Amino acid sequence: MNDTNLTADLLLEATGQTAVMVGWSTLFSVLIGIPLGVLLVTTSEGGLTPSGPVNRVLGTIVNVGRSLPFIILMIFVMPLTKLIVGTTMGTAATIVPLTLGAAPFFARLVETALREVDRGVVEAALAMGATRLRIVTRVLLPEALPGLVAGLAVTVVALISYSAMAGTIGGGGLGDVAIRYGYQRFDTPVMLATVAVLIVIVQLVQSLGDFTARKLSRR
Amino acid sequence: MIRLSGLRKVYGSRGREVVALDGVDLHVREGEVFGVLGRSGAGKSTLLRCVNLLERPTAGTVHVDGREMTSLSSGELRLARQGIGMIHQHFALLSSRTVAGNVAFPLEVMGVPAAERDRRVAELLDLVELGDKAGAYPAQLSGGQKQRVGIARALAGRPKVLLSDEATSALDPQTTASILGLLRRLNRELGLTVLLITHEMNVVKSVCDSAAIMREGRIVESGELPALIATPGSELTRELFPLPEAAPGMVTITFVGQADEPVVSELVRKFDVDVNIIGGSLETIGGRPMGRLRVELTGGGSADALAYLRDRGLLVDVEGAA
Ligand SMILES: Nc1ncnc2c1ncn2[C@@H]1O[C@H](COP(=O)(O)OP(=O)(O)OP(=O)(O)O)[C@@H](O)[C@H]1O
Ligand SMILES: [Mg+2]
Numbered sequence: 001m002n003d004t005n006l007t008a009d010l011l012l013e014a015t016g017q018t019a020v021m022v023g024w025s026t027l028f029s030v031l032i033g034i035p036l037g038v039l040l041v042t043t044s045e046g047g048l049t050p051s052g053p054v055n056r057v058l059g060t061i062v063n064v065g066r067s068l069p070f071i072i073l074m075i076f077v078m079p080l081t082k083l084i085v086g087t088t089m090g091t092a093a094t095i096v097p098l099t100l101g102a103a104p105f106f107a108r109l110v111e112t113a114l115r116e117v118d119r120g121v122v123e124a125a126l127a128m129g130a131t132r133l134r135i136v137t138r139v140l141l142p143e144a145l146p147g148l149v150a151g152l153a154v155t156v157v158a159l160i161s162y163s164a165m166a167g168t169i170g171g172g173g174l175g176d177v178a179i180r181y182g183y184q185r186f187d188t189p190v191m192l193a194t195v196a197v198l199i200v201i202v203q204l205v206q207s208l209g210d211f212t213a214r215k216l217s218r219r
Numbered sequence: 220m221i222r223l224s225g226l227r228k229v230y231g232s233r234g235r236e237v238v239a240l241d242g243v244d245l246h247v248r249e250g251e252v253f254g255v256l257g258r259s260g261a262g263k264s265t266l267l268r269c270v271n272l273l274e275r276p277t278a279g280t281v282h283v284d285g286r287e288m289t290s291l292s293s294g295e296l297r298l299a300r301q302g303i304g305m306i307h308q309h310f311a312l313l314s315s316r317t318v319a320g321n322v323a324f325p326l327e328v329m330g331v332p333a334a335e336r337d338r339r340v341a342e343l344l345d346l347v348e349l350g351d352k353a354g355a356y357p358a359q360l361s362g363g364q365k366q367r368v369g370i371a372r373a374l375a376g377r378p379k380v381l382l383s384d385e386a387t388s389a390l391d392p393q394t395t396a397s398i399l400g401l402l403r404r405l406n407r408e409l410g411l412t413v414l415l416i417t418h419e420m421n422v423v424k425s426v427c428d429s430a431a432i433m434r435e436g437r438i439v440e441s442g443e444l445p446a447l448i449a450t451p452g453s454e455l456t457r458e459l460f461p462l463p464e465a466a467p468g469m470v471t472i473t474f475v476g477q478a479d480e481p482v483v484s485e486l487v488r489k490f491d492v493d494v495n496i497i498g499g500s501l502e503t504i505g506g507r508p509m510g511r512l513r514v515e516l517t518g519g520g521s522a523d524a525l526a527y528l529r530d531r532g533l534l535v536d537v538e539g540a541a
Contacts, residue, residue, distance in 0.1 A: 124311035127271055128325040128376075129300035138327070142315045218314050218356040 007190055010177060011197055017091055017172035018201075021163045025098035026156055032103040033155075034148075036062065037110025038136055048122070048132045065104030070162045073101050074169065094163065094171035101162050106155040113147030114140050146217040153209020157202050164198075174198055220380060220412040221247040221270060226279035228265050228436075239265040240276065241436035247429070249379075252406050252413040254423045256455070257433030263416045266433065267384050270414065271303045272296060284379055301329050304373030308385040310365040312357040318344065318368050319353040325375040343371040347401065363394035370401060374409075381405075383415040387422060395419070399426045420458055424502050430455060444504055449475045449534055460500035460511035467539030469497060470514050470525065474533060476507040482528065483514070489527070490520030 036058065042048040043055040068076065074097040078088045081096040117140055125135045141148070164175020174194050182191025228240040239262045247253040257263050268274040269281055272288050281288040283303060291299055312321050319340050326336045344350045347367040357365055366386060373381055383402070387395040403426050405411050417423065423430050423444075431441035432454055440447060440455055448456045456473060465471065472482070483494050494514050501510035516524060528535045 118309075118311065118314075120307055120309055120311035121313060123273060124305065124307060125324070125328075127273055127300060127303070127305040127382075128328050128372075129297035130324075130328045131297065134328065138324070139313065143313060145315060216315075219358050 007193055010181075010190070011174070011193055014172060014174045014177045014194070015197060015201070017176075018160065018163050018174045020091055021094050021098060021166060021171055021173055022156060022159045024095045025102060025159055025163075026152075028095065028099040029102040029106045029155060029159070030152065032099065033106030033110055034141075036103065036107035037114060038140070040107065040111040041114045041140070042132070042136065048135060062104040062107050065100060066108070068101075070097070070101045071165050073097055074166060089170035091171050091173075094166035094169060098159055098162055098166055102155050102159050105158060106151060109151030109154060110144075110148060113144040113151055116147055117143040146213040149216060150209055150213040153206055153213075156205050156209070160198070160202060160205070220249040220284060221245070221253075221414055222280075222282040223266070223269070224280045224282075226266070226269060226281070227277045228262070228269060228274060229277045238436050240269065240279075243279070243433075243436070243438055245431060245438060245441065247412060247414050249412055250406070250410050251428040252402070252415065252426050254427035254430040255414070255416050255433060256418065256420075256423065256430060256458075259418075261433040262436040263433055264384055267382050267414065267416050270380075270382055271300050271305060301325070301376045302378050302380075304370075304376065304378040304381040306366065306369045306373050306381065306383045306386045308388050310357070310362075310369045310389075312365060312368055312372075314357055316356075317353065318349060318355050318357070318360070321357070321368055322371045322375060325372055329376055339375065343374060346374070346405075347371045361394070362390050363397060366390065366394075366398050367401065370398075370405070374405070374411075379410075379412060381411050381413045383413065385416055385418070387417070387419070392421075395421070396425070402426055423455075424459065424504055428505065445475050445507065445509070448473065448504070448509055451534060451536070456511065459502065459504075460509075462500060462511055462513045463498040465497075465513060465538040468515065469538045470516055471536040471538065472512045472514065472528060472533050473510075473536070474501075474512070475509050480531075482531070482533070483512075486516075486524050486527070490518070490524040492516050492518040492520045492524050 040055065040058055040062070043051045043058065077097050077100055081088050081093050084096055085093045087093050121139060121143060122135060125139045163171065163173050164178065167173045167176030167179065174197060178191055178194045181187040182194065223243055223245040226240050226243040227238070230237040230239055243266060255263050255266060265274055269276045270283060272281065276289065283299065286299060288296065288299060313324065316324065322340045322343050323336050326339060331339065340353070341350070344353055347370055349364060349367050349371065352360065352364060357368065360368065369386070387398050390398060399422060402413060406413055415422070427444060429443045430447060431438045433439065440450070440453060447453055448459065450456070462471065483496070486492055486494055494516060497513040497515060499510060499512040501508060525535055525537070
């Protein structure tokens with residue numbers, strides 16, 4: 001009984017830490033990923049603000065960000081983390097690598113969602129004399145909203161997985177519990193409970209994302 | 220109202236160049252419905268997109284309502300575009316907005332205050348007879364209803380000019396007829412000048428005052444319909460009034476407004492000829508009956524009969540005798 005309570009407390013605390021890591025890094029990933037995804041689309045050939053050089057530079061940055069395995073990225077950006085957060089350990093410190101890992105990923109999903117928007121609609125808006133800024137904010141983004149929400153759900157799931165690795169640099173969270181109890185102490189019940197909680201959270205996020213995307217879609 | 224001069228458009232730079240427009244001159248007068256016809260790839264869409272500068276011409280000038288479009292700054296161009304309506308083959312409606320939201324969009328672009336916007340949207344939806352669909356999303360509408368929304372949206376800025384690229388091509392014949400009827404009504408009631416692209420002869424017949432035929436980036440025929448139909452060798456006439464294949468010696472008679480006169484029986488009565496009708500095609504265009512008749516004349520009076528027809532002002536063409 002007491003043992004179960006302890007496990008519950010442990011998992012609750014870990015879930016809270018995971019939520020903090022994933023929540024903040026999701027927020028920052030969206031703030032970076034949406035403008036980046038928009039620019040990837042508008043600067044491409046035939047886009048609203050075509051620019052080969054800008055498009056290539058942004059594309060390369062995104063590709064580099066995406067090609068690094070998260071665990072390597074995490075170590076690689078430690079100097080930057082120290083600069084921003086003041087420390088490389090703890091929950092707050094994980095937000096920097098998590099954001100840098102997820103933002104390029106989300107940017108590509110934003111790009112894909114925006115490319116799904118009917119070109120004819122953009123052209124119709126141009127023919128009405130709309131500014132490019134208005135076309136981005138009132139045509140491209142609203143039309144792509146279901147796709148953006150679906151992409152966001154995928155990104156949050158990826159962040160939950162990254163956050164498990166981030167646990168190893170003192171971020172805490174469910175991944176950290178799994179490693180400390182399951183791997184280092186062979187505490188199988190705790191390990192199983194952690195896995196169960198993770199599965200439930202991922203399912204919830206994905207279902208919520210799918211549901212919202214479907215609700216928003218008027219096609 | 221629309222005047223294109225020496226318009227050229229070349230796509231692609233280094234190496235492979237496509238000349239989409241090769242020196243186009245076109246004049247669309249105020250208040251008329253002007254149709255542009257031509258095969259796929261002839262440059263029709265490019266021509267239309269040059270009018271509101273969605274495509275910037277490589278050379279030449281574009282005057283719309285007295286304003287030279289190619290010399291406007293980007294801000295001035297946006298303003299000018301607000302006064303030119305456009306409708307699209309695939310409707311191009313915002314799927315995330317209701318019918319009312321779609322019609323409101325150009326009003327938002329123009330900075331019309333919300334209260335006035337709502338009034339105007341209601342007015343426009345009534346104009347296209349969609350008042351009861353204001354809250355529906357495009358996905359819930361039929362093709363014809365979507366195009367009506369497209370038309371309402373295009374009229375939001377009270378344009379003098381409406382551009383239409385194959386606006387009825389995705390619709391069935393009945394719906395096409397109702398959309399064409401609406402365009403005709405708007406043309407008459409609002410004095411709207413319409414420049415439309417089509418590949419359907421039916422569209423030309425039922426709504427156009429004037430037409431032009433494009434081929435390989437050039438205008439090969441252009442003018443008011445009766446005059447164009449009466450032009451010897453007109454491609455438009457052949458397309459409008461299809462006839463069975465001609466054999467040498469057959470005579471093709473083109474009527475422009477004289478189709479209700481009993482020409483054939485007169486021939487038989489007045490001359491020593493037999494008239495064998497091979498085929499005919501008749502349409503009412505702009506309220507006047509017009510058409511073509513293909514006949515075979517036999518008998519001694521054939522030459523006199525042909526001369527008589529020509530005197531009557533009919534266009535007479537003898538196959539294989541050119
Ligand atoms: N953006 C573009 N880039 C390169 N070539 C183009 C572009 N748009 C059109 N073209 C070319 O210009 C020519 C004219 O095209 P346009 O779309 O004006 O023809 P169209 O008469 O409208 O044909 P359709 O009846 O099939 O719509 C074609 O050869 C086409 O391939
Ligand atoms: Mg076309």
